[in-house]
Amino acid sequence: MASPILPLGEPMHAAVLRYLDQVARHGSIRRAAAATNVASSAINRQILRLERDLGAALFVRRRDGVVLTPVGEAMLRHVRDTLADFKRAKGEIEGLRGIVSGEVRIAALDSLLVQFVPDTLSDLARRYPHLTFSVTAQGPADLAEELRSGRADIALSFVDQRYRDVEVVAAQKTPLGAVVAPSHPLAGRKRVPVGECADYPAILVHDRMPLTPTLEAEFARHRTVFRARFTSNSLEFMRAMLLAGLGVGFFTRLGFMREIAQGRLVHVPLAEPGLRNVALGVLVMRRRPMSPAVELTLEAIRRNLAALGRGAKAA
Numbered sequence: 001m002a003s004p005i006l007p008l009g010e011p012m013h014a015a016v017l018r019y020l021d022q023v024a025r026h027g028s029i030r031r032a033a034a035a036t037n038v039a040s041s042a043i044n045r046q047i048l049r050l051e052r053d054l055g056a057a058l059f060v061r062r063r064d065g066v067v068l069t070p071v072g073e074a075m076l077r078h079v080r081d082t083l084a085d086f087k088r089a090k091g092e093i094e095g096l097r098g099i100v101s102g103e104v105r106i107a108a109l110d111s112l113l114v115q116f117v118p119d120t121l122s123d124l125a126r127r128y129p130h131l132t133f134s135v136t137a138q139g140p141a142d143l144a145e146e147l148r149s150g151r152a153d154i155a156l157s158f159v160d161q162r163y164r165d166v167e168v169v170a171a172q173k174t175p176l177g178a179v180v181a182p183s184h185p186l187a188g189r190k191r192v193p194v195g196e197c198a199d200y201p202a203i204l205v206h207d208r209m210p211l212t213p214t215l216e217a218e219f220a221r222h223r224t225v226f227r228a229r230f231t232s233n234s235l236e237f238m239r240a241m242l243l244a245g246l247g248v249g250f251f252t253r254l255g256f257m258r259e260i261a262q263g264r265l266v267h268v269p270l271a272e273p274g275l276r277n278v279a280l281g282v283l284v285m286r287r288r289p290m291s292p293a294v295e296l297t298l299e300a301i302r303r304n305l306a307a308l309g310r311g312a313k314a315a
Helices: 015-026 029-036 041-053 069-098 117-127 140-147 211-222 235-241 254-261 291-315
Strands: 057-061 065-068 102-108 129-139 154-158 166-173 177-180 202-207 228-232 248-251 266-268 279-285
Touching: 015 029, 015 041, 015 065, 015 266, 029 041, 029 117, 065 069, 065 154, 102 117, 102 140, 102 291, 117 129, 117 166, 117 291, 129 291, 140 154, 140 166, 154 291, 166 291, 202 235, 228 235, 235 248, 235 254, 254 266
Parallel strands: 102 129, 102 154, 202 228, 202 248
Antiparallel strands: 057 065, 154 279, 166 279, 177 248, 177 266
16 A cells, blocks of 8 residues: 655645655754754654654664664655756746745766856846755766756766666767876877887776776777876866876866966876766756756756857867
8 A cells, every 4th residue: 555645734844854865865853953954863853753644754863863764765855856846836926926936956076066057047146136056066976966866957977887776968079188287298189099109108097987997998909098197186286297207197178178278287088988978067957847947057068068069179
């Protein structure tokens, strides 16, 4: 027998919905309380009451936190859909009053937060003062989950065919290249094979990336082994090491556009076809309704991504 969901008379923005969502996000009632600035006892009381109404446990309580039960997972999907519907309806009502408002949550690769995302959102923020934005840097492996969990409305990442429930609404090729200082021996090349890069110390990304299988396939094909002088998950740290001329990094141009334009760094495309066809994508969840604020932001991102592609061709 299916468990009932919230009674129809329960308001869509009821506190218990937010509490359930936050506890699931943080895996702990105590951490959810800190995030919402609400007493742990109040959150726990609301969840216990909901569990009594449902006749089923939503969480398994453990010493180090809580874990959703199958009933809890089903309930969480309903809660997040309800919260998203309320957010969208609120935006539509504001739109009828001639006000474009609402929060847009974006998760993106760290390299895109250097220039692309700030340029896009600063223009939107100036034109629509009632819009608010939540922007987080995430590793490529985490971006799809940010969308699935409802923590993000839009994600910006490399296109990965494994994202079955995620829709790529726009994409732009962003070839992978060797990023080096102008004094580096590779700086004068128009294109360089991966195997030749192994002759020099490398600055490698610590986080797991969707690009890694492609790179590893090329490394294996050429039996390439790199001497990693530095390994990091900080783009700013790797930028400093590249500017100091201390190694070769493997990146698209996106995180280093200013330095490349200023001649402080050089991006040399890699020769392998698979590495030249890497694409950056704008990702959303399939069949998830969007608020007017999200639609407006999505269109601005798509437009600026296309402009970025035209600029790359002109260069």
